[in-house]
Amino acid sequence: MGSIQLQHVNKSFGAHAVIPDASLTIEDGEFVVFVGPSGCGKSTLLRLIAGLEDTTSGEILLDGRDMTAAPPAKRELAMVFQSYALYPHMTVAQNIGFPLKMAGMDKAAIDAKVKEAAATLNLSSYLDRRPRNLSGGQRQRVAIGRAIVRQPKAFLFDEPLSNLDAALRVNMRLEISELHQQLKTTMIYVTHDQVEAMTMADRIVVLNAGNIEQFGTPMELYRTPANRFVAGFIGSPKMNFVDGAEAAKHGAAAIGVRPEHMQVSTSAGAWKGTVGVAEHLGSDTFLHVNVDGLGLMTVRTEGEKQLHHGDTVWLTPDPARIYRFDKDGRSLRAN
Amino acid sequence: MATRQTRTLARFMMAPSVIILFVWMIVPLVLTLWYSFQRYNLQHPDRAGFVWFRNYYFFLTDPAFVQAIGNTLILVVGVLLITVIGGVLLALLLDQPIWGQGIVRLLVIAPFFVMPTVSALVWKNMLMHPQYGIFAWLAQLFGQRPIPWLQDFPLFSVTLITAWEWLPFATLILLTALQSLDEDQKEASEMDGANFVNRFIYIILPHLARAITVVILIETIFLLGIFAEIYVTTQGGPGYASTNLPFLVYVQALLNFDVGGASAGGVIAVILANIVAIFLIRIVGKNLDA
Numbered sequence: 001m002g003s004i005q006l007q008h009v010n011k012s013f014g015a016h017a018v019i020p021d022a023s024l025t026i027e028d029g030e031f032v033v034f035v036g037p038s039g040c041g042k043s044t045l046l047r048l049i050a051g052l053e054d055t056t057s058g059e060i061l062l063d064g065r066d067m068t069a070a071p072p073a074k075r076e077l078a079m080v081f082q083s084y085a086l087y088p089h090m091t092v093a094q095n096i097g098f099p100l101k102m103a104g105m106d107k108a109a110i111d112a113k114v115k116e117a118a119a120t121l122n123l124s125s126y127l128d129r130r131p132r133n134l135s136g137g138q139r140q141r142v143a144i145g146r147a148i149v150r151q152p153k154a155f156l157f158d159e160p161l162s163n164l165d166a167a168l169r170v171n172m173r174l175e176i177s178e179l180h181q182q183l184k185t186t187m188i189y190v191t192h193d194q195v196e197a198m199t200m201a202d203r204i205v206v207l208n209a210g211n212i213e214q215f216g217t218p219m220e221l222y223r224t225p226a227n228r229f230v231a232g233f234i235g236s237p238k239m240n241f242v243d244g245a246e247a248a249k250h251g252a253a254a255i256g257v258r259p260e261h262m263q264v265s266t267s268a269g270a271w272k273g274t275v276g277v278a279e280h281l282g283s284d285t286f287l288h289v290n291v292d293g294l295g296l297m298t299v300r301t302e303g304e305k306q307l308h309h310g311d312t313v314w315l316t317p318d319p320a321r322i323y324r325f326d327k328d329g330r331s332l333r334a335n
Numbered sequence: 336m337a338t339r340q341t342r343t344l345a346r347f348m349m350a351p352s353v354i355i356l357f358v359w360m361i362v363p364l365v366l367t368l369w370y371s372f373q374r375y376n377l378q379h380p381d382r383a384g385f386v387w388f389r390n391y392y393f394f395l396t397d398p399a400f401v402q403a404i405g406n407t408l409i410l411v412v413g414v415l416l417i418t419v420i421g422g423v424l425l426a427l428l429l430d431q432p433i434w435g436q437g438i439v440r441l442l443v444i445a446p447f448f449v450m451p452t453v454s455a456l457v458w459k460n461m462l463m464h465p466q467y468g469i470f471a472w473l474a475q476l477f478g479q480r481p482i483p484w485l486q487d488f489p490l491f492s493v494t495l496i497t498a499w500e501w502l503p504f505a506t507l508i509l510l511t512a513l514q515s516l517d518e519d520q521k522e523a524s525e526m527d528g529a530n531f532v533n534r535f536i537y538i539i540l541p542h543l544a545r546a547i548t549v550v551i552l553i554e555t556i557f558l559l560g561i562f563a564e565i566y567v568t569t570q571g572g573p574g575y576a577s578t579n580l581p582f583l584v585y586v587q588a589l590l591n592f593d594v595g596g597a598s599a600g601g602v603i604a605v606i607l608a609n610i611v612a613i614f615l616i617r618i619v620g621k622n623l624d625a
Binding site for chain 1: 517519520522523524525526527528529530533537538541542544
């Protein structure tokens with residue numbers, strides 16, 4: 001079991017509140033991703049849950065029990081660090097078995113558990129190696145192995161994939177998702193990469209400057225962002241925003257249109273503009289269009305579209321997919 | 336060096352310094368070897384001549400020799416134990432965030448800048464002196480008889496003084512090693528349920544192994560040649576109780592005026608130092624291979 005509850009958690013360094021007031025309920029077995037730009041407090045929030053930082057005020061409940069003041073070891077959580085944090089002088093087997101050894105388990109039981117964990121992570125043939133003789137992906141797997149052996153209530157991942165190259169990152173992403181399906185243990189995963197967040201999460205927490213902007217499933221965040229920040233952060237390429245007179249036509253202080261919700265035409269449409277850079281990805285083409293009077297916009301078109309720098313185009317937003325925001329950036333619901 | 340040409344050039348460029356260093360080393364060594372086979376006493380300059388291994392025989396069979404070897408070992412091992420253990424503990428303390436950290440660190444490192452003769456004098460006259468010393472005053476404060484440290488425990492006193500001088504060095508090296516320990520590793524071990532003792536045994540100590548090796552190697556090199564501390568405090572006495580090998584060589588040469596015997600002792604000291612070095616590098620040098 002592993003439900004996690006934060007109640008009005010505040011963390012301040014001196015007078016500076018990194019996390020002013022966070023309340024959150026994570027259900028047992030959920031895969032929750034904390035996402036936000038760097039410095040938004042997502043790692044701090046994770047470290048508060050782990051017990052590596054003390055809360056300034058508020059409560060942290062694990063399985064309904066108050067664990068705010070408990071040391072990390074007592075919380076029965078396991079953490080995978082960005083730097084892997086493997087013990088360099090120990091072999092893979094010793095690394096994975098370390099938490100069990102600290103728990104005072106006997107040697108035979110440790111060996112059995114280590115072998116089992118190594119088998120699930122494809123590490124069986126590396127058990128006698130030291131971390132420095134492993135590749136980045138293997139090290140990451142050892143770190144995960146060290147986390148799963150003690151069957152924690154929840155796993156905490158602190159940007160675990162950011163030190164890996166792009167191809168490996170996609171692989172490990174799948175492996176971690178697969179692991180979650182197998183273990184059905186609560187997982188909290190911190191990342192600044194919204195693609196990771198969208199692909200892996202059951203639910204996503206979007207953080208900005210220490211505040212929880214929205215907490216919901218990936219598609220909820222995509223379809224009904226609570227505010228302009230979430231709208232801009234979720235989705236790739238980013239949503240285009242328009243202020244002023246054009247927004248006022250729709251009865252809002254600002255409107256937003258996703259690049260994939262616009263039609264491009266070379267003859268007629270709502271907004272006239274000039275094509276700047278065209279990024280051909282094969283399956284898609286992203287056009288950066290300089291719209292007269294509105295500024296730079298990104299549009300997604302099909303990959304075969306042949307448009308070049310300097311061409312004149314007309315953009316037409318899908319009227320059902322225009323997001324409207326009030327002057328404070330909050331979403332206005334369609335009436 | 337990439338090409339044969341640059342290699343040849345490099346050899347020529349290095350030659351002068353290599354030759355100077357070689358001459359610098361070989362001339363005193365050959366002279367010492369030469370004297371060690373000579374009967375050469377400054378009080379009897381007329382009775383000179385080649386005596387084969389007589390000097391070695393006399394030096395090795397001198398009862399003071401065995402005692403000096405023992406004293407040298409006790410001194411080296413004692414100082415190493417105190418400085419390494421004390422150094423690790425001090426480094427752990429100094430690694431904690433405290434107010435005035437910079438000043439405290441400076442104070443801890445300060446003894447290393449005091450030259451050996453001066454610190455030996457300070458210990459002899461201000462700390463261990465049975466009448467004026469602070470230790471004597473402390474003893475009297477508690478109604479005890481002051482202990483004449485340098486008379487009753489001469490080797491222990493010299494070990495203490497030398498350890499005091501070398502503790503800062505060990506602390507400094509170990510502290511920098513400690514600071515290079517990855518913060519994530521400490522936190523990971525904390526998450527893994529390791530308490531402070533376990534963290535020290537399984538994470539911190541293995542991390543410090545290489546630094547400890549460096550401390551032991553460097554200190555051993557210098558500690559084998561300890562002289563000033565003994566000369567200033569106990570003069571090797573009482574008897575030969577605090578005489579180590581270098582001091583015995585000194586006694587031969589400049590108190591007994593036996594240049595031949597002293598040279599033989601010097602050669603023996605060089606051979607012993609090399610044996611120690613070989614063993615040390617074999618045993619602890621493995622730690623240095625990354």
